[in-house]
Amino acid sequence: xxxxxxxxxxxxxxxxxxxxxxxxxxxxxxxxxxxxxxxxxxxxxxxxxxxxxxxxxxxxxxxxxxxxxxxxxxxxxxxxxxxxxxxxxxxxxxxxxxxxxxxxxxxxxxxxxxxxxxxxxxxxxxxxxxxxxxxxxxxxxxxxxxxxxxxxxxxxxxxxxxxxxxxxxxxxxxxxxxxxxxxxxxxxxxxxxxxxxxxxxxxxxxxxxxxxxxxxxxxxxxxxxxxxxxxxxxxxxxxxxxxxxxxxxxxxxxxxxxxxxxxxxxxxxxxxxxxxxxxxxxxxxxxxxxxxxxxxxxxxxxxxxxxxxxxxxxxxxxxxxxxxxxxxxxxxxxxxxxxxxxxxxxxxxx
Numbered sequence: 001x002x003x004x005x006x007x008x009x010x011x012x013x014x015x016x017x018x019x020x021x022x023x024x025x026x027x028x029x030x031x032x033x034x035x036x037x038x039x040x041x042x043x044x045x046x047x048x049x050x051x052x053x054x055x056x057x058x059x060x061x062x063x064x065x066x067x068x069x070x071x072x073x074x075x076x077x078x079x080x081x082x083x084x085x086x087x088x089x090x091x092x093x094x095x096x097x098x099x100x101x102x103x104x105x106x107x108x109x110x111x112x113x114x115x116x117x118x119x120x121x122x123x124x125x126x127x128x129x130x131x132x133x134x135x136x137x138x139x140x141x142x143x144x145x146x147x148x149x150x151x152x153x154x155x156x157x158x159x160x161x162x163x164x165x166x167x168x169x170x171x172x173x174x175x176x177x178x179x180x181x182x183x184x185x186x187x188x189x190x191x192x193x194x195x196x197x198x199x200x201x202x203x204x205x206x207x208x209x210x211x212x213x214x215x216x217x218x219x220x221x222x223x224x225x226x227x228x229x230x231x232x233x234x235x236x237x238x239x240x241x242x243x244x245x246x247x248x249x250x251x252x253x254x255x256x257x258x259x260x261x262x263x264x265x266x267x268x269x270x271x272x273x274x275x276x277x278x279x280x281x282x283x284x285x286x287x288x289x290x291x292x293x294x295x296x297x298x299x300x301x302x303x304x305x306x307x308x309x310x311x312x313x314x315x316x317x318x319x320x321x322x323x324x325x326x327x328x329x330x331x332x333x334x335x336x337x338x339x340x341x342x343x344x345x346x347x348x349x350x
Contacts, residue, residue, distance in 0.1 A: 001099055001107030005039075008072065008086065012041055015066040021047050021058065028086070037075065037085035044082040055082020110152045119145045122159030122258075122265060126250035127171055127208045130257055142263045159254075161270030163247060167208060169229030172242055173221060174211035175199070184238040193238070197245035201253040204246065233275065 002010075005028055012026035025043030032040075044059040051058070059078035066076055068089070075087035100107040121141020124134055141157070148155040175198065176185050182198055183189045199207065215222040232239040251268060258264070282298065285291035291300045 001096075001103055001109065004088070004096065008039060008069070008088075011066060011069040011072055012043070012062070012084075015062045016043065016047075018065045019058070019061045021051065021062075025050075031085070036079075037077070037087055039086040039088075041084040041086065042082075044078075044084065048082060056080055058082060059084050105150065108151070114153050116154045116156065117148050118156045118158055119148070120158045120160045121145070122157075123162065124159065124254050125162035125167070126246055126254075126270070127167065127204045128162075129205050130254070135261070138258065138261055138263045142261075156267060157265040158267040158269060159265040161247075161251070161254075161268070163243075163250075163270035164233070164272040164275065166225060166229050167212075168232055168239075168243055168246070169225035169227070170211035170215055171204070171207055171246060172228040172232065172239055173224045174207050174214070175242065177221075178207075184242050189238075193241035197249050198242075199245070199249065201249050204249055 008028045009026055012028060013023035016026045017023045025047040026041060027043055028039050028041050030039060031037045041062075044055045044062065047053075047058050048055040056078060059082045063076050063078045063084060066073075068074075068076065071089060072092045073086055074089040075085065077085045079085055119141050121137045121144070122134070123137055124130055145155045145157050175182070179198060183191070183193065184198075211221075211225070215225055228239060232243055247270075282291060285300055286298075291298050293299070
């Protein structure tokens, strides 16, 4: 169904045109004086300059030609210095509402160019319980996704898990201290790793805060966690096996919790999924002069001293999406600044 404003403008355009004026002057807007009318057309004011006539004369001619707009208006009035005041008729509104009720999706028209829109609104971290910030992102993101689907766009919900980095090394080393007999810590072990996780979700959610607190007091433990993280990211099989257990246990629990909120995701990808793309990305950024060495680290930014702190996992996630991508919105991670010229829209929150 056409919008009411468009239908009104259609009537005004016909009236302006019949009076010999350009129909582009027939712009209808909400009234800034609701005590006088519901809508107004101020086109006579602009037309007066183009046609060298008094605005009120133009308005009177249009009002006479318009009449009641084929039953659309209960009031059509020209007022000084040249405004056209409009009120819709009750019958028109009743008929319009009946048409909405009978139409598919309440008369909503399909978009001319449906877009693919990725909504990143999860941001949950593995091995950690959800908190109120995740609840906010989940409710808002799910709402945006549903609205987009209703409007006729292709919406993709992305949870974007926090599943990479030092927190994994902390968990691995805390697990080593608690259960050193596990085969993952036996360097001579060459068999298959167990399918059953060596911890429950409850134990996992207790292990991480304990390990985090320990790392703040025990420098040796913190260094072990850093080394474990490095070995994990370099593909060390025993630690990858533990990491897979962490992901499976956490995701199973997260899906249950999100289901209780009636929130669903199409993609259950995480920061780790960007890992294969990061080396190529680093080479690309270095070649383009966007990455440079500073204090022994490779810094990503648009230029030296611009204050931007990049997130390589997020940048890698954008590279892996196979094509340019526009980033709309913000989250807990810094998005790549500067934007992308075209491609699917990427909404991010968290």
